[in-house]
Amino acid sequence: MSDHVMACIDGSGHAMAVCDYAAWISQRLDAPLTFLHVLDNHPPPDEGNLSGNIGLGSREHLLEELAMLDERRAKLAQEQGRVMLEAARERAIGDGIAEPHVRQRNGELVETLSELESETRLLVLGKRGESAHLASEHLGSNLERVARALHRPILMVPETFSAPERVAIAFDGSKTMRKAIETLAASPLFERIACHVVMVGADVADLRSQSDWAVDTLNNAGFEAHGAVRNGDVETTLHDYCREHAIDLLVMGAYGHSRIRRLLVGSTTTAMLRSADIPLLLLR
Known part of the structure; x- marks a missing residue:
């Protein structure tokens, strides 16, 4: 199940x-x-049970009517x-x-x-x-x-549906996202859909190596994968990349568990949830 x-x-x-x-x-x-x-x-309080709001001067028949009103509202x-x-x-x-x-x-x-x-x-x-x-x-x-x-x-x-044709994966090299890459590579969810692996940070050898691993993992599983490493603010950079490449769906890690990771990753996750105008797939 x-x-x-x-x-x-x-x-x-x-x-x-x-x-x-x-x-x-x-x-x-x-x-x-x-x-x-x-x-x-x-x-919400303005739509909830009204029977406790009468206060002074209440009458039993009013309480009964309000109880019936709440019951009818629940049935509706x-x-x-x-x-x-x-x-x-x-x-x-x-x-x-x-x-x-x-x-x-x-x-x-x-x-x-x-x-x-x-x-x-x-x-x-x-x-x-x-x-x-x-x-x-x-x-x-x-x-x-x-x-x-x-x-x-x-x-x-978002409020309107569009079948995804280009997907971006916000990859940070973490254990969670490495597992996510392997899971997506083994899943039919994004078959025949172009996948962009996006890392945000200084374009150094370590990030390039991690990006290459993710791209190779997807390509070896039969996907059409592309890699990009960009420097800048995470939220702004991801939005810019998605707009430039007409990305239809963004994949990213959800909230971390350690206090430091929760502060860093959690704030980015929340910001992206608030501002994204394309579907956002959160992975744990």
Whole structure:
């Protein structure tokens, strides 16, 4: 049960892109696809349980009516979720998925995804959920928490789908990213897709050697791989490279575990999550 592509569906504008990217990955990996809708048991204060807000002068019948209102609201949210899941299932079938699965769960998103981690091969999320602010650089609170909590690959997607044709891999020579290169080389995910290995740092022999190793590993596995070593700020350099080479998807390591690495890598990961306008695949 650990082979499912898990796609989180909500009422945001990213839902259709989540469906399409998840279907694309499911087909590339020949893996089953599951759409997940999570009903949050702790909605925002302005949308939550109103029965505790009456204060002085409350009457029993008002409390009963408010309780009924909360119950109706919960039922409507559940039904809306079912409608979204069915729409996602139909869209995936239209994308060529024979038997997409749907699941609806009650609970908090990060906790629910952690519970389902053993069933998940790769997770697909929209950059912003339906409750997130619409500012372009706002990062939905759930996304960063999910990225830190889960140990599965996570694909964060923008609002529109485009089948990737050129992929960039932000390679730093770390153990995590060396393992990622070997995993990608053995995976059908990026078959017949041009792969660019990008290292950010002074163009010295050590970085060139590490870049050559990554490129050779991918080329030896039958990929069309290119290497680049650039100096500069990591976030700016990666964005510039992706723009110059019309990159459709960026792969990078997620948050590190040591305190120093978490500060360095984590800050870059968060910055890229906020500013990326192409899909971002996070690997642990």
